[in-house]
Amino acid sequence: MKRSLFFLLPLVLCAALRLPAQNTIFLTEGKIEFEKKINLYDQMQEENETWSDLMKKAIPKFRTDYFELLFTKNKTLYQPGRPNPDNNKIQFDEQPAQDNRVYSDLEHEKSISQKKVFEQVFLVQDSTRKIQWKITDETRTIAGFTCRRANAIIMDSVYVVAFYTDEITSTGGPESFSGLPGMILGVAVPHQHITWFATKVEATPVAETEFKIPSKGKKTTGKELKATLGERMKEWGKQGKRILLVSMI
């Protein structure tokens, strides 16, 4: 109750003062900090029970990492952000394609992403992912922005939930999620137990030079990467399927 009053108070005030609508500020460029959370326990459920019980003693339930998304009207660059010192203590846990750097040219529908899967750094050059978003009327506030929920299926079977705001005009998002009418400030891949949520949005001008396009790594395309990893992971059972899927997100 208290919470909803808090929420409504500025709206009521705003209405009372009758501020002109043109005062709504639309962000066209800036920086967003994303918090990526992985539920490490749920990922282990498919593995040997003794092993996963043992691992639960060594690693926390959630692993949190920070990423930065630079955006202008047509370009986005997603890259690792500030380190989380809590992760230094986590051993026995290696997430494939964790510290990704993804550059997207939304105008020309091109993307270049740098992904490290185990020892190999891949440079994936491809077109931006086309996602058939299903728009819903559910909303939630993320980092102070009202966001609308959209659902989709990617890679034939992976259920994705995204929240976008129309107050940011860029149609990008974290990793390779894009194609909604506004900036995506929250993504969940529920069955793989991974979420990205914006914690901070900075309305600062972003210089062209800040878009450092990833250039290092073994050049490949999404299709080729899937084939390469699929070949290596075929003897790894369910865990291999997860590694392949998470690497391709």
Added chain:
Amino acid sequence: MRKSTILLHLILCTCGAVSAQQGTIKGVIRDTSEQKELPNAVIAVLRQSDSIMQAFTRSQPGGAFIIKNIPPGQYLLMVTYPKFADYIEPFSIKSDSLFSFGPISLIRKSELLKEVIVTQKASAIRMKGDTLEFKADSFKVKEGATVEELLKKLPGIQVNSKGEITAQGEKVQKVLVDGEEFFGDDPTLVTQNLRADMVDRVQVFDKKSDQAAFTGIDDGQKTKTINLKLKDDKKNGYFGKVTAGGGTNGYFDDELMVNMFKKKEKLALYGILSNTGKTGLNWTDRNTYGQNIADIAEYDEDNGYFHIDGNFDELDNWNGSYQGQGYPTVKTGGVHYNNKWNDDRQTINGNYKFMQLSVNGENTTNTENILPDTLYYNNQHQTFNNQIFRNRADGNYEIKFDSTSSIKITADAGKDHKITSNHFTSQALAADSALINSSTRDVSTTADIQTLNSNIIWRKRLPKKGRTLSINFNEKYQSSTASGYLYSENNFYTKDTLSQQQLTDQYKDNHSQDIQLDSKLTYTEPLSGSSFIAANYGFALVNSSSDRSSFNKSASGKYTELDPLYSNDYRFNVFTHRGGLSYSLVKKQLRFSAGSNIGLTNFEQKDVHADTSSTRHFVNWYPQASLSWTFNPQSRLSLRYDGSTTQPTIQQIQPTSTNEDPLNIIIGNPALKPQFANNLSLNFNDYKILSQRYIYGGLRYTATQNFIGTRDNVDSTGKRVSQSVNLNGSNNFSGYAGYYFKWDKPGLGISINGNVSRQRFVNIVNDVLNATNSGNYALGIELNKSKEKKYEFDISGNAIYTRSVSSLYSNNTTSYWTYNIQPNAALYLPWKFELHTDAEINLRQKTVLFPTSNNTVRWNAWVGKKLLKKDPLLLKVMVNDLLNQNIGFNRTATSNYITQNTYSTIQRYFMVSLVWSFTKAGTAAPPQQ
């Protein structure tokens, strides 16, 4: 306006050749109250059937928008603008049409919300405590119902048509499933849904903001949250297996194992009757039918490894098979119980096992003894018949009071009754093969050993992140009573003629007791997010007593005459104050720690019979430092140093002689000082997972100060007197390296490994300081190839070169090669047949000293067939050591004596066995072997 529409229409028609039958929409977005055009509004076209977004745009500065290339169909136009209510309007596109919406007026949310505020009512339901909890099973829902349907049934919770949840009149902001956010599955996109029957409890509470949870300062920011606690998917049930096996030469192997479980409660039993070398549960069976390793392992967060506290000995090893000499016959059984309750905050584990083991066999030892500039040889033959009856119970209980503090109590107790009986014959020969002495000896002992160990630790995490406190108390108790008879006849020869005879006929009665108490307080203070300082203080007390009595046979034929030479009652108490500091740094790639404890140690030694006592003081250091560098998750280099202090045992310090072998007298040394070892190690490993390549290597070096070694005096009759003394100059070095790679084309895994160990071992022989330099150099290769459910094949080969030289007699060098080849194959055939075979080929080079051939091939095989539906029955026919060549064999050459030991071990037998795996219907059983 109209003109441009026509123009647009024309343009669309002209390019219609490419995108025929596609429509266009246009319009203008306005603010109702302000009567102004709204730029930047989102205009999205959604398919009416499934809300999938077809196209979107933003309105221009004048509020106008246009969307082209819309395929014909039924759509919804959705217009959104911050702080304005959504505008939704259905429309349809026919081929090549233009749909004009005209001005679209948006309404401010604040205008709408005014009414909402008035209509919202406070809920009549009151919260009990912080959390309101519902037991899901008490609310009836139809089979296969969704979580939303369950929530609708709960009093005070409403779910509207949009799926929005209201609890106690407030909108629920987050729904969690076991603490992780639940987003709700879209049934049109996802088939697997969270069902109501998977939910155990529904908890409704006000979640504090992350900031408040982190800092502990309540900022008043709360969100109404529902947490769904899921049921444990482990069902109630049982499974197990029964093995019955009978073989030739009286061999048998019968086993029963059962695991019963009810949610988190587990009760497991096993029983084994066997004379095939099996003495307990192996690694995999133990996790299922005994104490699961995951329930007792503790993780050391600072160093990044698991450790298991426990007492293991040769009868209680990890693979559950007998490792010693001779033919074992075992009757053993055990019970395991564990349970977790109160949200896993309380856990208990308990085990009891008993074992009756009898072992008999023979053993031949040939030794070359190196003396200053001469040699003598000793050949000994032993027959033994030993029995042990063992009882052991252990358990632990842990309670987590909250997320910051816990207490864990562990305890174990044991009671062993041992009866041993040994008969020895031996001969000693001089370098020229002349007989020096010969001996026959019988030793029989009955011993009772009792142990009781316990540990209690309280751990507390203090509010500041990284600040911790722990207090640990540890107690160890062991008492041993051993009594028995020694009968020995020794004949000594000079120039092959009997010159002297010695007869020993004694009754021995030994009592020893050891009590240890240890306490430790540890405090950790964070210096920054990645560095810590830890301080600890504690004291330790070790009280040992050893009362050894030897009685000679008196004229009356009874053992009543106390032999003072071999009798002594001694007390040895060690008291240590110990404290220290250590610093550690944990970065993403670098881990470093360094520190030292200092111990102020007091020795109190008392000879009860002589009524003498002495006190000595020592300062012991316990330094350690480690550095590890993780280049990336697959490769790591680590360097570690530690200095370890070992206190002498009461057996080494007690100033008396022991004559269990009258030709090898051992004397204690009350002047012994603690031994201090400097250990340095370097380890490296590098995995390449995608290219399947693994490189590893390491070096280890240990140099020991005041090493507790021996001073031997061998007289001309071949009698040896040996005393523990502190010696400097012993060290050892070892290195290992390996390389594994997968040869892709034939799918062959290849691994090559090498080992080097070099040792400098110092002792005193006939008052001459001896240094034995010995080395082992091994090179191995292994190949493996497998195809799941078809075949597995691997072969490994090792070549080992051993060399040893003693400074006493440097002309006498011992060197030899040994080779070991182990092929192993499994074949899975049609009709549920399988064939397994393995062999161990040992080639041991003959030497001048050991001229007999010891080359052996041990070949085992078994054929199995799975029977009945779902394969619960396995029929096995196996042969152990088909060629009947197996021998127990051991050679050592690290001191001034070179020894070869051969002993009896299980050889050829055939066995037929039936393994029945049973499972209660509907329970998840472990994979069949």
